Amino acid sequence: xxxxxxxxxxxxxxxxxSIAILSVLTPAIKTSLLVLLKQPLGIFVSIKREIGGLVFxxxxxxxxxxxxxxxxxxxxxxxxxxxxxxxxxxxxxxLNFKKKSNFRVIPVRVIGRSPDxxxxxxIIDKGRxxxxxxxxxxxxxxxxxxxxxxxxxxxxxxxxxNDPALGVSALIQRSRQEGLVSGTLGNYLIMKYLxxxxxxxxxxxxxxxxxxxIYPKGLLIxxxxxxxxxxxxxxxxxxxxPAVNLANLxxxxxxxx
Amino acid sequence: xxxxxxxxxxxxAALLQTTVFNYLRxxxxxxxxxxxVAVSGVFSxxxxxxxxxxxxxxxxxxxxxxxxLGINTVLFCVWGLVISRxxxxxxxxxxxxxxxxxxxISILNNIALGAAVVYPGKSVPAGVFxxxxxxxxxxxxxxxxxxxxxxxFDKEAAQND
Numbered sequence: 001x002x003x004x005x006x007x008x009x010x011x012x013x014x015x016x017x018s019i020a021i022l023s024v025l026t027p028a029i030k031t032s033l034l035v036l037l038k039q040p041l042g043i044f045v046s047i048k049r050e051i052g053g054l055v056f057x058x059x060x061x062x063x064x065x066x067x068x069x070x071x072x073x074x075x076x077x078x079x080x081x082x083x084x085x086x087x088x089x090x091x092x093x094x095l096n097f098k099k100k101s102n103f104r105v106i107p108v109r110v111i112g113r114s115p116d117x118x119x120x121x122x123i124i125d126k127g128r129x130x131x132x133x134x135x136x137x138x139x140x141x142x143x144x145x146x147x148x149x150x151x152x153x154x155x156x157x158x159x160x161x162n163d164p165a166l167g168v169s170a171l172i173q174r175s176r177q178e179g180l181v182s183g184t185l186g187n188y189l190i191m192k193y194l195x196x197x198x199x200x201x202x203x204x205x206x207x208x209x210x211x212x213x214i215y216p217k218g219l220l221i222x223x224x225x226x227x228x229x230x231x232x233x234x235x236x237x238x239x240x241x242p243a244v245n246l247a248n249l250x251x252x253x254x255x256x257x
Numbered sequence: 258x259x260x261x262x263x264x265x266x267x268x269x270a271a272l273l274q275t276t277v278f279n280y281l282r283x284x285x286x287x288x289x290x291x292x293x294v295a296v297s298g299v300f301s302x303x304x305x306x307x308x309x310x311x312x313x314x315x316x317x318x319x320x321x322x323x324x325x326l327g328i329n330t331v332l333f334c335v336w337g338l339v340i341s342r343x344x345x346x347x348x349x350x351x352x353x354x355x356x357x358x359x360x361x362i363s364i365l366n367n368i369a370l371g372a373a374v375v376y377p378g379k380s381v382p383a384g385v386f387x388x389x390x391x392x393x394x395x396x397x398x399x400x401x402x403x404x405x406x407x408x409x410f411d412k413e414a415a416q417n418d
Contacts, residue, residue, distance in 0.1 A: 112275035115321045117286045117389045118370045123275065123321070149323055157323055164379035165323075185374075186285060186385045247279075 093141050094251060103216060105139070105253035106130055111155070120163040120183060122249055127152040135214055137255045143220030143243035144168065144208060145252055156254075160246050161221065162189060169211040170221055175199035178209055181221055181240060187247075189222055191238040198236055200227055206240050216255060263298050263310060270294045271317045286389055288397040291318045292366055293404060295333050296340065296359050300349070304341040311337030332369055336362045352405055359401040363394035 053060060094107065108130075112123035126132055128151050138145045138158045147166060150157040159166050162183035170181040170191060177198045179191040191206060204224045210217025222240040229236055270290040278287045295314035299307040315333030322329060340349075340358060349355055367390040375381055 112321065113279050114323065115271070115274040115291060115318050116289060116370065117393050118367075118374050119323050121323045159323060163323075164374060164381050182380070184380070184382050184385055185389070186382065190380070192380075247282075 090251070094253075096141070103139075103253075103255045106132060106256050108132075108138075108156075108252050108254055110249045110252060118185070119165070120160040120185060120246070121149070122146075122158050122160060122252075124156050124158060124252060124254075125154075126254070127154045127156045129153055131256055132156050132254050137215050137219075138252045139219060139255060140244050140249070140252060142245075143222070144215065145244045145246070145249065147214060148254060158252070160249075161242060161244075162186065162246050168215060168221065169209045170206050171209040172198075172200050172224070173205040173207050174201070175204070178211075179238070181206060187241075188225065189240040189242055191224075191240055192230075192235070194236040194238060196234070196236060200224060200236075200238055202226065206238075259301065260306075263294070263301075266294050266297075267291070267310075267314055267317060271321060275321050283396060284388055284392055285385075286393045286396060288400040289363065289366070289393070290400070291315075291329075292333070292336075292363060292397060293359070293401045295337065296362055296401065297404070299337050299340045300355055307341060308334060308337045328370070328373055332366055336366060352409075355405060356398060356402050360394055360398040363397040364390060367393050 106126060108124040108126045110122045111125050114121040124132075124138075132148055132151050134148055134151045136148045138147060144161060146158045146160040146163075148156050149159045160183070161168065161181070162185065164183050164185060166183055168181045169178070171178045175198075177194065177200055179194045179198075181189050181191045184190055194200060202224050206221045206224060208215040208217055208219040208221060220243045222242040224238045225241050226239045227236060228239070270293070274287070274290045278290065281287060291314050295311045298310040298314070301307075302310060311333040312330060315327075315330035318329040318333070319327055340362065343349065343358070347354075349358055371381070371386055371390060375386070
């Protein structure tokens with residue numbers, strides 16, 4: 001037809017057939033080849049990057065300096081915003097508490113703490129000038145924090161509930177069992193003088209009983225974490241985790257009325 | 258000059274003790290910076306000056322602390338006197354001896370303060386009591402050791418003062 005002889009047609013047919021076979025098999029071959037070449041490709045890319053780094057060292061150095069400055073600036077900005085958000089959240093909670101509270105309260109800020117480990121006190125930024133008097137209870141939006149022990153003209157000292165010098169008449173909210181809560185200088189409080197048959201369980205809430213005129217009734221003190229037997233065997237005691245985080249007090253309310 | 262330096266150190270120690278050092282509490286115990294400054298004063302000053310300095314340190318601590326009024330003032334003066342009298346009998350120019358003295362004074366001070374807390378009938382668990390005495394004294398001594406490494410004492414200069 002086109003002047004081809006039969007013998008010449010055979011290699012052309014073989015070539016065509018091999019192309020057809022290869023084109024069908026190409027996707028499969030490509031995938032397996034890429035898998036095989038993945039590691040060497042990675043090595044080459046790394047070498048390329050290192051060479052690029054060496055060649056463009058000065059440019060990258062300047063660019064890095066600039067970006068570091070920018071990142072630092074953005075970080076500091078973010079930190080300020082985070083702090084503002086946290087303060088906002090805290091103040092919102094305080095405001096909420098003030099609205100809900102039946103007491104007349106004076107908001108104060110903690111400015112210092114006791115200098116030794118044998119007492120647990122905080123120094124606040126308000127005193128008699130702002131209406132604070134000795135004996136007034138200090139609370140947070142969570143519960144009882146302590147009591148004013150010294151009221152100066154412009155600053156006062158508050159004895160926290162984890163100080164052994166402070167005793168609070170308390171009761172178990174569920175069973176109305178009464179006892180005396182005092183501090184241990186540690187992270188927990190202790191509720192003493194509980195009778196042998198006291199109805200008290202772990203996770204029970206402990207609140208102020210109101211028997212002592214200083215503390216208003218119903219303020220949350222903490223939660224029972226364990227119950228034990230006194231050494232004498234005559235009464236029991238309960239270990240209480242304070243509701244207020246006494247280690248990180250920043251703002252407090254002094255109950256004025 | 259030395260008086261001014263120690264005066265500033267006293268003020269700084271009182272402020273740090275009541276603010277920043279609350280973040281450095283270990284097992285609810287913090288070092289007694291004011292005791293460190295008082296003892297350092299005794300090591301660096303003549304007896305009369307040292308006793309006055311201890312009095313001020315104790316007063317400063319009592320101002321910030323609650324509890325028995327003036328207990329720190331009395332105790333600090335006693336420790337100042339004890340160290341001064343001891344230095345007449347023994348040589349305490351060696352830094353290790355000073356650190357040892359600081360540890361003993363710190364333990365005695367903590368025992369006295371602890372006794373003042375427990376004596377009126379306040380209950381403190383034995384674990385907490387021992388933790389404050391031992392760990393508190395150790396922590397105070399470590400801080401004193403670090404400070405004495407940074408600012409070495411110069412007793413001779415004090416004697417020539």
